[in-house]
Amino acid sequence: MRIWLSRPHMGGAERSYVDAAFDSNFIAPLGPQLQEFEERFAEYLGEGVDCLGLSSGSAALHLALHMLDLSPGAKVWVSSMTFAGGCFPILYERAEPVFFDLDPGSWTLCPDLVEAELKAAAKTGDLPAAIVPTDLYGQSCHLDRLEALAAEYGVPLIVDSAESAGAEFGRGRKAGTGGTMSILSFNGNKIITTGGGGMLVSRDRHFIDRARFLSTQARDPAPHYEHSVYGFNYRMGNIPAAIGLGQLEVLDARAARRREIFATYEAALGGMPGIAFMPEPSWSKATRWLTAMQIDPAEAGVSREDIRLALLDHEIESRPLWKPMHMQPLFEGSRYVGRGFDESLFANGLCLPSSSDMTDAEQDEVISVVRAALEG
Numbered sequence: 001m002r003i004w005l006s007r008p009h010m011g012g013a014e015r016s017y018v019d020a021a022f023d024s025n026f027i028a029p030l031g032p033q034l035q036e037f038e039e040r041f042a043e044y045l046g047e048g049v050d051c052l053g054l055s056s057g058s059a060a061l062h063l064a065l066h067m068l069d070l071s072p073g074a075k076v077w078v079s080s081m082t083f084a085g086g087c088f089p090i091l092y093e094r095a096e097p098v099f100f101d102l103d104p105g106s107w108t109l110c111p112d113l114v115e116a117e118l119k120a121a122a123k124t125g126d127l128p129a130a131i132v133p134t135d136l137y138g139q140s141c142h143l144d145r146l147e148a149l150a151a152e153y154g155v156p157l158i159v160d161s162a163e164s165a166g167a168e169f170g171r172g173r174k175a176g177t178g179g180t181m182s183i184l185s186f187n188g189n190k191i192i193t194t195g196g197g198g199m200l201v202s203r204d205r206h207f208i209d210r211a212r213f214l215s216t217q218a219r220d221p222a223p224h225y226e227h228s229v230y231g232f233n234y235r236m237g238n239i240p241a242a243i244g245l246g247q248l249e250v251l252d253a254r255a256a257r258r259r260e261i262f263a264t265y266e267a268a269l270g271g272m273p274g275i276a277f278m279p280e281p282s283w284s285k286a287t288r289w290l291t292a293m294q295i296d297p298a299e300a301g302v303s304r305e306d307i308r309l310a311l312l313d314h315e316i317e318s319r320p321l322w323k324p325m326h327m328q329p330l331f332e333g334s335r336y337v338g339r340g341f342d343e344s345l346f347a348n349g350l351c352l353p354s355s356s357d358m359t360d361a362e363q364d365e366v367i368s369v370v371r372a373a374l375e376g
């Protein structure tokens with residue numbers, strides 16, 4: 001590939017933080033850079049949250065679910081259109097996912113569907129053990145409505161904000177601060193990266209302390225190794241955290257640049273027949289981590305695949321939107337609540353190259369290839 005969907009983009013300060021870690025020999029799972037990364041990230045998010053650095057976003061979601069003590073077969077309601085790492089941890093806990101459709105107005109978990117299902121489930125005593133909405137492609141889910149519903153029915157809300165670091169909900173509230181707990185990812189393709197890593201966020205200190213204990217092999221206080229429960233080796237290393245310190249400094253700049261890239265795509269392609277971009281409701285300020293669009297083949301005269309393959313011919317990476325989990329062979333027979341909006345997004349949706357270090361000339365090239373395909 002010459003032009004990537006989303007690639008790491010260092011800000012420049014990362015090296016000096018990594019050097020500082022080397023100089024003090026904290027080439028270890030724990031160290032001052034990790035502590036500083038957690039503190040600075042918590043400051044950045046605001047709302048009085050605490051942060052715990054972990055080895056991945058998936059590990060963060062696993063720990064969050066683990067701490068809810070789900071019974072085998074417990075139902076966890078989750079956005080169907082998500083990445084594997086936003087869903088597999090439900091299986092690690094022997095729970096059962098129920099997949100939910102998106103709201104066409106935001107492409108995030110539909111609060112109306114959740115509300116109707118909660119009402120019905122409360123009557124039959126079948127409330128879920130947790131609800132896990134996904135912040136899709138850099139856009140926060142509707143935190144106000146989902147938090148209110150979770151509180152009304154007493155169901156823990158774990159927000160998968162892996163794709164939305166730097167995004168905002170409502171008036172200046174940061175994505176990643178929602179629910180009982182939220183999770184973030186710093187994988188290499190996300191808006192900022194630690195070369196692989198994640199974070200658990202919560203306003204409830206108890207969860208952060210418990211997760212710290214569980215993520216470092218559940219060692220009871222004793223001079224020898226003493227264990228009364230089992231744990232995990234999920235802690236973020238000090239070197240990735242040092243990279244994260246540099247990346248956090250440029251997070252807002254990265255979000256601004258990705259929004260600019262989106263605006264350029266929208267201005268150039270938004271008027272073409274059959275093309276529709278992911279909407280941004282008034283309550284959201286998305287990062288546009290990935291520019292996501294829909295191609296209606298009847299109106300556009302070409303399909304999503306035609307455009308994807310035309311781009312591939314020019315060594316430009318693009319990708320269909322996430323395949324909804326209820327359509328995956330792994331989850332055949334599982335319950336799905338929705339109207340198939342996510343299925344249509346998968347059929348016709350495409351993510352365009354959105355790296356924050358993409359040059360204007362590279363983006364112009366992407367646009368002209370898409371245009372040429374559309375004009376057939």
Ligand SMILES: *Cc1c(COP(=O)(O)O)cnc(C)c1O
Binds near residue numbers: 186
């Ligand atoms: C990337 C991602 C994850 C998992 O994060 P990792 O750090 O890759 O484990 C979880 N959920 C969603 C929606 C993601 O995009």
